[in-house]
Ligand SMILES: NC(=O)C1=CN([C@@H]2O[C@H](COP(=O)(O)OP(=O)(O)OC[C@H]3O[C@@H](n4cnc5c(N)ncnc54)[C@H](O)[C@@H]3O)[C@@H](O)[C@H]2O)C=CC1
């Protein structure tokens with residue numbers, strides 16, 4: 001899958017937001033292009049003794065508001081267009097949450113499921129070797145994303161420490177707790193979305209016992225299913241890259257978690273506890289109240305948006321709804337809680353991790369949850385109010401909110417600054 005026009009699609013949202021603000025055109029011009037994208041070939045030794053190379057990128061899209069921040073993705077379809085677009089979204093996400101960061105992102109084009117653990121560790125270390133000059137605790141701070149996790153962040157933190165000759169935990173977030181990771185980072189992406197939905201439930205007309213469908217059953221997808229189920233909502237369908245299952249009376253989550261923990265697809269549970277096999281492509285059309293896309297970009301598009309029956313789309317994935325699909329969902333009265341707000345819990349707890357690493361003093365899980373809840377509710381409410389006041393979608397409102405903050409920072413740097421050139 002190529003992502004050639006992903007950034008152009010994303011920039012449509014920037015133009016829509018700019019139309020609601022009186023913004024200097026210089027600001028828009030600056031935000032249309034990535035500041036810096038580094039590319040490298042990572043050459044590693046495979047277990048059979050052969051050498052193999054993988055292409056990799058790290059993009060620092062915009063650092064006006066602070067060091068760039070964003071995850072590293074290991075995926076066979078990754079390309080430079082996807083990386084730059086994800087970094088653009090990070091720029092807006094950090095501004096939405098008022099975090100002192102710009103936006104970055106990285107990727108390796110690889111299917112990590114085909115590598116042994118030792119090969120994966122060599123690849124992760126090679127990534128840090130290649131990009132250590134770009135990365136740094138005051139410059140660019142990576143984190144996990146699709147098919148990367150705490151273990152990989154731990155290897156990268158260790159490699160960086162060896163390169164600079166001292167431990168530097170704040171260089172990367174989403175690390176194992178034993179290496180200075182934060183409590184609460186594991187479920188933070190889903191938890192942020194969950195706090196947002198709970199806070200806006202009355203405004204959204206959402207009652208008890210909602211029916212939820214989850215697309216993608218990894219970090220974000222599994223945790224959102226758990227959190228909603230614990231609140232008495234019913235998870236009626238889930239999918240992953242190999243298939244999907246549904247159950248009208250509610251799926252057995254423990255069975256699904258056990259399948260994923262043993263490396264199997266959710267579809268392997270079909271036939272147990274009333275789980276029925278379905279096509280992963282049909283998941284978006286399942287009869288439900290909340291649809292939580294938690295996989296990849298462009299999953300809800302012009303061709304399937306009309307099938308969506310949910311009242312609310314909670315975008316835990318980045319960019320799961322195309323701009324054409326957005327228009328269809330809006331016309332059908334479906335509220336989209338946009339990625340740059342809905343999945344911002346992840347980067348927010350990453351920020352907490354970075355703060356704790358720098359102060360060398362660690363917070364309790366209650367402190368993490370309270371702080372995350374406060375920020376999600378504050379920014380979620382502000383965006384809800386903008387959307388009501390201006391009669392615009394939550395997505396456009398989120399971009400308006402972020403763009404105001406970005407414009408203020410770009411202007412504060414001065415008109416002759418290379419930051420704003
Ligand atoms: N991990 C994090 O902290 C954050 C992740 N996100 C976004 O959330 C989304 C998911 O990320 P993670 O949960 O971390 O990744 P993950 O690697 O833990 O899980 C990804 C899941 O998506 C599934 N998937 C892949 N292709 C699919 C397809 N075509 N149909 C259905 N499922 C498919 C995979 O099988 C897997 O279950 C991504 O868009 C990511 O950028 C956003 C904010 C933070």
Ligand SMILES: O=C(O)CCC(=O)C(=O)O
Pocket residue numbers: 069070071072090093141142143144145173174318343344346347348350351
């Ligand atoms: O935790 C972070 O720093 C970034 C997470 C991320 O990549 C994202 O929000 O898309």
